[in-house]
Amino acid sequence: DIQMTQSPSSLSASVGDRVTITCRASQTISTFLNWYQQKPGKAPKLLIYAASTLQSGVPSRFSGSGSGTDFTLTISSLQPEDFATYYCQQSYTTPLYTFGQGTKLEIK
Amino acid sequence: EVQLLESGGGLVQPGGSLRLSCAASGFTFSSYAMSWVRQAPGKGLEWVSGISGSGRTTHYADSAKGRFTISRDNSKNTLYLQMNSLRVEDTAVYYCAKERSLRNYGMDVWGQGTTVTVSS
Numbered sequence: 001d002i003q004m005t006q007s008p009s010s011l012s013a014s015v016g017d018r019v020t021i022t023c024r025a026s027q028t029i030s031t032f033l034n035w036y037q038q039k040p041g042k043a044p045k046l047l048i049y050a051a052s053t054l055q056s057g058v059p060s061r062f063s064g065s066g067s068g069t070d071f072t073l074t075i076s077s078l079q080p081e082d083f084a085t086y087y088c089q090q091s092y093t094t095p096l097y098t099f100g101q102g103t104k105l106e107i108k
Numbered sequence: 109e110v111q112l113l114e115s116g117g118g119l120v121q122p123g124g125s126l127r128l129s130c131a132a133s134g135f136t137f138s139s140y141a142m143s144w145v146r147q148a149p150g151k152g153l154e155w156v157s158g159i160s161g162s163g164r165t166t167h168y169a170d171s172a173k174g175r176f177t178i179s180r181d182n183s184k185n186t187l188y189l190q191m192n193s194l195r196v197e198d199t200a201v202y203y204c205a206k207e208r209s210l211r212n213y214g215m216d217v218w219g220q221g222t223t224v225t226v227s228s
Contacts, residue, residue, distance in 0.1 A: 034214035036153075043203055043218035044145075044153060050213055087153055091212040095141065095167045097155040 002026050002090050006100035012108040017078045021103045023071045023088035032092035033071045035064055038102075039084045047086075048073065083107050110134035110217050112204050117222030124194050124226070130187040130204030130219055138162070138182040141207040143215060144189050146200035146224075154200075157189065158207070194226045 003026040013019050023033065031051035036044040046055045048064040051071055061076040075082055088100040116128040130142070143158040157178040158167045166178050177190040187204050201223050205215035 032212050036214075038153075043220055044205075044215075045218070046214045046216045049208070053213075055214075055216065089153075089155075089214065091214060094211045095143075095158045095160075095165075095207075096169070097143070097158075099153040099155065102152040 002029065002093060002098050004088055004090055004098050004100040006086075006088055006103050008103060009101065010104040010106065012106050013078055014108045015078050015080060017108075019075045019078055019105065021073045021086055021105075023066075023073070023100050025069045025071075025090055025092075028068045029090045029092035031067045032090060032094070033064075033066065034089045034091060035062075035073045036087045036089065037082075037084045038087065044087065078105075080107075110206075112206065112217055112219035114202065114204055114219040114222035117202065117224045119225045119227065120194055121228050122194060122196055122226055125190070125192045126194065126224060128189040128191070128202055128204075128222055128224070130189075132185045132187065132206070135206070135217075137180075137185040140209065141211055142180065142187045143205045143207060144178060144187075145203045145205055145215070145218075146198075147203070147221075148197070148200040151200075156202070159187070191224070194224075196226050198224060199226050200224060 033051045035048040038044040052064045085104045111133045113131045144156040159178045163180045175193045179188045201221040203221045204219045206217040
């Protein structure tokens with residue numbers, strides 16, 4: 001099974017900061033990596049698919065990069081509505097999926 | 109508007125059964141694979157099961173194999189998850205999610221979730 005490890009598990013940042021979250025796969029997954037945002041009490045929302053493609057309607061301050069085993073999600077300038085938990089998901093073994101453990105982004 | 113609405117959650121004793129439903133609207137339901145994803149209290153997301161658009165192909169996480177059955181009724185635009193032999197560790201919010209037409213490209217529509225509590 002492919003394991004997904006995110007770092008950090010939690011992160012404190014301020015509005016306007018540039019933030020990077022990392023996701024590492026236990027084996028190569030090409031660019032079959034998706035990112036989700038989840039706010040408390042809400043369903044996850046797809047932000048980025050195929051490692052770097054922005055889902056329709058997602059602000060351009062979000063970006064993704066990486067291939068193989070190492071991936072990053074970057075928020076270029078944090079906005080108040082971006083404080084949430086972020087999950088990576090590998091879809092290399094579609095239709096079997098694995099999520100990372102999540103990164104909680106909190107206000108400093 | 110594309111929408112998914114789950115129902116059927118509740119409190120059940122260990123060893124009991126529950127059937128979750130997910131009503132879809134706003135898209136051609138039969139054209140898309142669907143998944144169930146759960147989230148235990150205070151924990152992360154766990155993919156549970158998936159089904160092809162036709163319903164002919166199903167897949168399960170190890171935690172669900174032999175106990176859960178995913179199905180769909182395309183004439184009713186509804187997805188189901190039959191859960192048997194429930195355990196305390198199955199307690200979670202269960203989400204249904206629509207997969208993109210290219211299944212490698214993530215799940216782009218999610219329901220609001222339904223809560224399953226397994227407790228004596």
